Amino acid sequence: MIHLANRIANLPIVIIGTYRGGYSEHNHALGRTLEELIRLGVRPLKLGGLSKDDIAQMLQGLSQRQPPESLVSVVFEESQGNPFFVEEVYRHLVEDGKVFDGVGQFRTDITIDEIDVPENVRLIIGRRLERLDENEKRVLTAADSGNGVSVTLDWTRFLFINVDLSVYLERMPVGEWICLDAVTRPQPNGIGVADTLLLDERGRIGRGLQSLLVGERN
Numbered sequence: 001m002i003h004l005a006n007r008i009a010n011l012p013i014v015i016i017g018t019y020r021g022g023y024s025e026h027n028h029a030l031g032r033t034l035e036e037l038i039r040l041g042v043r044p045l046k047l048g049g050l051s052k053d054d055i056a057q058m059l060q061g062l063s064q065r066q067p068p069e070s071l072v073s074v075v076f077e078e079s080q081g082n083p084f085f086v087e088e089v090y091r092h093l094v095e096d097g098k099v100f101d102g103v104g105q106f107r108t109d110i111t112i113d114e115i116d117v118p119e120n121v122r123l124i125i126g127r128r129l130e131r132l133d134e135n136e137k138r139v140l141t142a143a144d145s146g147n148g149v150s151v152t153l154d155w156t157r158f159l160f161i162n163v164d165l166s167v168y169l170e171r172m173p174v175g176e177w178i179c180l181d182a183v184t185r186p187q188p189n190g191i192g193v194a195d196t197l198l199l200d201e202r203g204r205i206g207r208g209l210q211s212l213l214v215g216e217r218n
Contacts, residue, residue, distance in 0.1 A: 012189065049081020058086055068108045071099065095131070135173050139198060142178040143167045143208030146196030150182035153214070160184075160192070161213040169198075169206035177201055186214045 034044065050058065055076050059067040074093075079085040093099045093110075101107050132140075144165055153160075179199040186192035192212035198205050 049079075050083055050086065051081065052076050055079070055081065055086055058083065059090060062087065062090055063106075065106065068106050068110075070108055070110045071106060074110055138178055139169065139173055139205070140167060142180055143196055143198060144210070146180060146182035146208050147184050147194035147210050147212060149180055150184040150194060150196075152184045153186060157217060158186075159215050159217050162194075162210050163213060164211040166209045167198075167206065168208075171205055173198075173200040173205050175201040184212070186212070190214050 038044070052072055056067055056072045059072060059075065071093075075086055075089050078089050090099075098110060099107060144162070147160055147162060177200060180196050181199065182194060182196040184192060184194040190213060192214045194208075194210040194212060196208040196210070198208060
Protein backbone atom coordinates (compact mmCIF):
# COMPACT_ATOMS: atom_id res chain seq x y z
CA MET A 1 0.00 0.00 0.00
CA ILE A 2 2.85 2.39 0.79
CA HIS A 3 4.45 1.46 -2.55
CA LEU A 4 1.21 2.42 -4.34
CA ALA A 5 0.67 5.61 -2.34
CA ASN A 6 4.11 6.85 -3.36
CA ARG A 7 3.41 6.32 -7.06
CA ILE A 8 -0.21 7.17 -7.86
CA ALA A 9 -0.55 10.67 -6.41
CA ASN A 10 -0.80 12.19 -9.89
CA LEU A 11 -2.78 9.38 -11.53
CA PRO A 12 -6.59 9.33 -12.03
CA ILE A 13 -6.94 6.38 -9.66
CA VAL A 14 -8.84 5.90 -6.43
CA ILE A 15 -7.69 3.05 -4.20
CA ILE A 16 -9.73 2.16 -1.14
CA GLY A 17 -8.13 -0.01 1.50
CA THR A 18 -10.21 -1.40 4.35
CA TYR A 19 -9.48 -3.04 7.67
CA ARG A 20 -11.63 -3.94 10.64
CA GLY A 21 -11.41 -1.97 13.86
CA GLY A 22 -8.90 -3.30 16.39
CA TYR A 23 -6.72 -5.10 13.80
CA SER A 24 -3.95 -2.50 13.96
CA GLU A 25 -3.61 -3.02 17.72
CA HIS A 26 -2.63 -6.67 17.24
CA ASN A 27 -0.93 -6.43 13.83
CA HIS A 28 2.24 -4.37 14.15
CA ALA A 29 2.90 -4.41 10.40
CA LEU A 30 -0.55 -2.91 9.75
CA GLY A 31 0.02 -0.33 12.48
CA ARG A 32 3.32 0.78 10.91
CA THR A 33 1.69 0.93 7.47
CA LEU A 34 -1.11 3.15 8.76
CA GLU A 35 1.39 5.45 10.46
CA GLU A 36 3.38 5.80 7.23
CA LEU A 37 0.25 6.41 5.13
CA ILE A 38 -0.86 9.13 7.54
CA ARG A 39 2.61 10.69 7.26
CA LEU A 40 2.16 10.70 3.45
CA GLY A 41 -1.14 12.56 3.80
CA VAL A 42 -3.60 9.66 3.62
CA ARG A 43 -6.34 10.11 6.19
CA PRO A 44 -8.36 7.13 7.49
CA LEU A 45 -12.14 7.46 7.41
CA LYS A 46 -13.95 5.49 10.10
CA LEU A 47 -17.11 3.80 8.87
CA GLY A 48 -19.82 2.18 10.91
CA GLY A 49 -21.59 -1.07 10.00
CA LEU A 50 -24.92 -1.34 8.24
CA SER A 51 -28.07 -1.17 10.34
CA LYS A 52 -30.67 -3.95 10.36
CA ASP A 53 -32.82 -1.94 7.95
CA ASP A 54 -29.84 -1.53 5.61
CA ILE A 55 -29.16 -5.27 5.71
CA ALA A 56 -32.83 -6.00 5.01
CA GLN A 57 -32.62 -3.80 1.90
CA MET A 58 -29.38 -5.48 0.81
CA LEU A 59 -30.85 -8.97 1.25
CA GLN A 60 -33.91 -7.90 -0.70
CA GLY A 61 -31.65 -6.78 -3.53
CA LEU A 62 -29.69 -10.05 -3.47
CA SER A 63 -32.78 -12.29 -3.35
CA GLN A 64 -35.29 -10.11 -5.23
CA ARG A 65 -37.85 -10.72 -2.48
CA GLN A 66 -38.67 -9.45 1.00
CA PRO A 67 -36.48 -11.25 3.57
CA PRO A 68 -38.05 -12.43 6.86
CA GLU A 69 -37.00 -10.80 10.12
CA SER A 70 -35.38 -14.05 11.29
CA LEU A 71 -32.97 -14.08 8.33
CA VAL A 72 -32.16 -10.37 8.72
CA SER A 73 -31.36 -10.94 12.40
CA VAL A 74 -29.11 -13.93 11.67
CA VAL A 75 -27.15 -12.11 8.97
CA PHE A 76 -26.90 -8.96 11.09
CA GLU A 77 -25.55 -10.97 14.03
CA GLU A 78 -22.98 -12.83 11.93
CA SER A 79 -21.83 -9.93 9.75
CA GLN A 80 -21.83 -7.10 12.31
CA GLY A 81 -23.01 -4.87 9.46
CA ASN A 82 -20.00 -5.39 7.18
CA PRO A 83 -21.49 -5.10 3.62
CA PHE A 84 -19.08 -7.57 2.01
CA PHE A 85 -19.62 -10.05 4.82
CA VAL A 86 -23.42 -9.66 4.50
CA GLU A 87 -23.28 -10.86 0.90
CA GLU A 88 -20.87 -13.72 1.64
CA VAL A 89 -22.88 -14.92 4.66
CA TYR A 90 -26.08 -14.86 2.58
CA ARG A 91 -24.47 -16.83 -0.25
CA HIS A 92 -23.03 -19.31 2.24
CA LEU A 93 -26.43 -19.90 3.82
CA VAL A 94 -28.11 -20.31 0.41
CA GLU A 95 -25.47 -22.81 -0.75
CA ASP A 96 -25.91 -24.78 2.49
CA GLY A 97 -29.68 -24.95 1.95
CA LYS A 98 -30.48 -22.95 5.08
CA VAL A 99 -32.47 -20.07 3.54
CA PHE A 100 -35.25 -21.53 1.37
CA ASP A 101 -37.83 -24.23 2.04
CA GLY A 102 -38.86 -27.08 -0.26
CA VAL A 103 -41.00 -24.83 -2.48
CA GLY A 104 -38.40 -22.09 -2.83
CA GLN A 105 -39.81 -19.68 -0.26
CA PHE A 106 -37.85 -18.00 2.54
CA ARG A 107 -37.78 -20.00 5.75
CA THR A 108 -39.23 -17.96 8.58
CA ASP A 109 -37.93 -20.21 11.37
CA ILE A 110 -34.18 -19.94 10.76
CA THR A 111 -32.18 -19.41 13.96
CA ILE A 112 -28.57 -18.58 14.64
CA ASP A 113 -28.10 -21.83 16.58
CA GLU A 114 -28.60 -24.02 13.51
CA ILE A 115 -26.19 -22.30 11.13
CA ASP A 116 -22.48 -22.92 10.79
CA VAL A 117 -20.90 -19.73 9.48
CA PRO A 118 -17.07 -19.57 9.46
CA GLU A 119 -15.47 -16.80 11.50
CA ASN A 120 -14.19 -14.79 8.54
CA VAL A 121 -14.75 -14.22 4.83
CA ARG A 122 -11.59 -16.10 3.83
CA LEU A 123 -12.96 -19.29 5.36
CA ILE A 124 -16.34 -18.78 3.67
CA ILE A 125 -14.71 -18.33 0.27
CA GLY A 126 -12.47 -21.31 1.01
CA ARG A 127 -15.52 -23.48 1.64
CA ARG A 128 -17.07 -22.35 -1.63
CA LEU A 129 -13.87 -23.17 -3.52
CA GLU A 130 -13.82 -26.62 -1.93
CA ARG A 131 -17.08 -27.36 -3.75
CA LEU A 132 -15.39 -26.90 -7.13
CA ASP A 133 -14.07 -29.97 -8.92
CA GLU A 134 -10.46 -30.20 -10.08
CA ASN A 135 -11.24 -29.03 -13.63
CA GLU A 136 -12.94 -25.88 -12.34
CA LYS A 137 -10.05 -25.12 -10.00
CA ARG A 138 -7.60 -25.63 -12.85
CA VAL A 139 -9.50 -23.11 -15.02
CA LEU A 140 -9.39 -20.46 -12.28
CA THR A 141 -5.67 -21.05 -11.72
CA ALA A 142 -4.98 -20.77 -15.44
CA ALA A 143 -7.08 -17.61 -15.81
CA ASP A 144 -5.10 -16.00 -12.99
CA SER A 145 -1.87 -16.65 -14.92
CA GLY A 146 -2.72 -14.60 -18.01
CA ASN A 147 -0.59 -11.60 -17.10
CA GLY A 148 2.31 -13.85 -16.16
CA VAL A 149 2.46 -15.57 -19.55
CA SER A 150 1.91 -12.45 -21.69
CA VAL A 151 4.94 -10.37 -20.75
CA THR A 152 5.03 -6.99 -22.51
CA LEU A 153 7.39 -5.10 -20.18
CA ASP A 154 10.65 -6.08 -18.51
CA TRP A 155 9.84 -7.82 -15.21
CA THR A 156 13.12 -6.60 -13.73
CA ARG A 157 12.10 -2.96 -14.31
CA PHE A 158 8.32 -2.99 -13.87
CA LEU A 159 5.95 -4.20 -11.17
CA PHE A 160 2.49 -5.60 -12.00
CA ILE A 161 -0.21 -5.74 -9.31
CA ASN A 162 -3.29 -7.78 -10.19
CA VAL A 163 -6.14 -6.06 -8.35
CA ASP A 164 -9.06 -7.95 -9.84
CA LEU A 165 -9.84 -11.12 -11.81
CA SER A 166 -13.09 -11.91 -13.63
CA VAL A 167 -13.59 -15.26 -15.34
CA TYR A 168 -16.36 -15.84 -17.90
CA LEU A 169 -16.98 -19.46 -18.89
CA GLU A 170 -19.10 -20.44 -21.88
CA ARG A 171 -18.89 -24.12 -20.93
CA MET A 172 -16.99 -26.33 -18.53
CA PRO A 173 -13.60 -27.66 -19.69
CA VAL A 174 -13.15 -31.15 -21.09
CA GLY A 175 -9.96 -33.11 -20.50
CA GLU A 176 -6.85 -32.36 -18.49
CA TRP A 177 -5.29 -29.45 -20.39
CA ILE A 178 -6.13 -25.73 -20.25
CA CYS A 179 -4.57 -23.50 -22.91
CA LEU A 180 -4.01 -19.75 -22.57
CA ASP A 181 -3.83 -17.19 -25.35
CA ALA A 182 -3.16 -14.00 -23.40
CA VAL A 183 -2.21 -10.42 -24.10
CA THR A 184 -1.40 -7.68 -21.55
CA ARG A 185 -1.99 -4.04 -22.51
CA PRO A 186 -0.28 -1.61 -20.10
CA GLN A 187 -1.07 2.09 -20.52
CA PRO A 188 1.18 5.12 -19.85
CA ASN A 189 -1.04 6.15 -16.91
CA GLY A 190 -0.13 2.99 -14.98
CA ILE A 191 -3.34 1.07 -15.66
CA GLY A 192 -3.36 -2.19 -17.57
CA VAL A 193 -5.57 -5.12 -18.57
CA ALA A 194 -4.60 -8.73 -19.20
CA ASP A 195 -7.07 -10.39 -21.59
CA THR A 196 -6.85 -14.20 -21.68
CA LEU A 197 -8.64 -16.54 -24.06
CA LEU A 198 -9.19 -19.90 -22.31
CA LEU A 199 -9.28 -23.11 -24.34
CA ASP A 200 -9.36 -26.87 -23.78
CA GLU A 201 -8.71 -29.77 -26.16
CA ARG A 202 -12.01 -29.04 -27.99
CA GLY A 203 -11.56 -25.28 -28.36
CA ARG A 204 -12.68 -22.08 -26.67
CA ILE A 205 -14.25 -22.28 -23.20
CA GLY A 206 -14.21 -18.63 -22.06
CA ARG A 207 -12.14 -15.59 -21.09
CA GLY A 208 -10.30 -14.21 -18.10
CA LEU A 209 -9.80 -10.48 -17.49
CA GLN A 210 -7.27 -9.12 -14.99
CA SER A 211 -7.14 -5.43 -14.09
CA LEU A 212 -3.59 -4.29 -13.32
CA LEU A 213 -1.64 -1.49 -11.75
CA VAL A 214 1.73 -1.08 -13.45
CA GLY A 215 4.70 0.89 -12.14
CA GLU A 216 8.47 1.03 -12.30
CA ARG A 217 10.40 -0.75 -9.59
CA ASN A 218 12.66 1.21 -7.28
